[in-house]
Amino acid sequence: MIQRIAALNKFIVDIYGPARILADGVIPIDHVRGCPQYRIEMQGVSIPLDVPVGICGTDLVRVSDGFRVLEDNLRVPSGVSYMIANRQATKTNFRELYRRYRVRDVEKYGTLLYETLREFDPNGSADPCIVLLTPGVFNSAFYEHMFLADEIGAELVEGRDLLVNDGFVYMRTTSGLRKVDVIYRRIDDDFLDPLFYREDSILGVPGLMHAYRKGNVALVNAPGTGIADDKSIYVYVPDMIRYYLSEDPILQNVETYLCREHEDLEYTLDNLEQLVVKPVGGSGGYGLFIGADKTAAERDEFSKQLREDPENYIAQPILAISRAPCWIERNIEPRCVDLRPFILTGKESRLVGGAFCRIALPRGSLVVNSSQGGGAKDLWVVKN
């Protein structure tokens, strides 16, 4: 995972800079520049530490011959608080069992996150002012925002608490305006700054991008990182690893068909029953088309949709992903699981010995996303 995030970070810095990977023809230029996640405003911006992705949550699944990367979440990955909350619940309720194993600690995540964020301080001070920018109490991840702010000792701010003056970002405190050095932002690019992105955004801070471009404040993750976790770019990650690191990928991707390519589209249409089709810019399990679960008429209907807009889709085989025993309605039953380890990258990459483990609650379901009714388990990584 460290290898993968290193390549992804280099890719983002490259495409918003000299774009060598495009010039060398490793990735077709239109796949990048035509992607809705490509942010032209980031072109030429100096990114602190050359690390646009400080916090990454990579989704892994286990199949018959090892682990596969399902997707990289490089914008505002969530779920880490549940990893810690699950662990606390396990420690409280299964004390004896827990004590018998040498389980790696996940609760130091807050310390690692603080260390990582501190490294992004543009002034390199010993005690930078770090804030966590949340959309507010109505966001479904607000609990996590609050939890993390508490863990790292940062103020939990909303857009209205911040203002930009003379190219610097300040927050309103009871002692006056305090200069902010690092913003761990948990709002999407589109809402960050109404002067740059969506002008109807009331969640962001007018002028924030101006301060960021001047290098007066660090945003973690940087705007525009979505270009590297777009599903149509995912297919090129192994090539990025070879290109930037001159190494072979250690973790493999899931076989992926780009519907924008004629051959891949034809293959997808011919084998729809064995494939999962995903919209390239989607997340949270929305818009998935699982061929095996659909009727012939539904597949025909979807085929028309695919032909009309092939660039918007990728297809992957339906994987036999690993299952774990779960306590469901007073019975032990198997359910599909995936893992989301969190990789923190500042001057170096850091991981905790654990992951957010998601389960697909309905019997036979492959969709683990929390927004689609997924559940969670505590995952133990046991020391040798």
Next chain:
Amino acid sequence: MLARSAHGLYWIGRYLKRVEHTSRLMELQMNALVDCTWDQIHFGWLRLFRHLKTAPHNEELVNWEEHGDSWGLTDSFALADELSFVMENESSILSCFTMGRENARQMRHCISSEMWICLNKAYFEIRDLSIEDIWTKDSMQFYANRVQDVNTFMGVCAATLYRDERWEFLQIGRLIEHAQLMLALMSFQNKSTDSVEFEDLEHYDWWSLLHCFQADEAYQHYFGAKIQPELVMNMLVADQLLPNSIDFSLNQIADRLSALGEAPANRHGAMANRFIGRLIALIRFEWPDAENKTRMLTLAESLALKLHEHITAAWFNYEVDDSVRF
């Protein structure tokens, strides 16, 4: 600390004080329903609604203030509902509890876990109740329990909240709400004592008011069993040793403001200090000899409102140009 967080804590203090205050008076009113005359009951409702500066939302209660022959228990049932469970009424106990909890939910990182658990537990106990659930069985106990909920919460605050600005703002909110509500209550009570409308009610429930604000024992100890309205009024307004008196709250506010030190909007901070000084001087030095007590209470009410406005402008919603930078 973040100005918005401080503002949230300030309003937690205010909302919960209002819950406590209204619950105390509602308990008193439920007691009155047992053996008081309709006139006395009607007076109790008028006092509650007018000093809380609210009116019933129930259309059938539009003319409830016109106390006639048809006035009866049904009205009390609806009026109690209004001040207890009607969410549209911003002064109802449930509404204030909900708002206090909502502020706490947004400020959870600023309060201790035990405070949150305590508040949440109390909220869930009343969230799904209605006036029908409490009316015939244990209405007095219901209100007594709400007072206890708030007292427990404040006790948990005292035991677990770090004594920095968080504590100060929570306390300032609580104390300002208390001062404003008590000023409004005393003002109404004083006006009513002089009013022809309530001439039959002279001396009515001064004793229960003392009891309501935990001043009955101190009164008996110092003044004996005979109720003298002027002494009761003086005690609730200007007694420096009674924790529920207006004077006591004002002095506490002054101490808290002084602990906070300079405000980011210095001009408003200085004004807040001036207003609290003026209020204390008014109650401590002018009140004892004032001929028109009602006018003095009305003046104090308006000063307390301005104090709130200056605190808000000084620490929470200050203008950027006014503020200190660091």
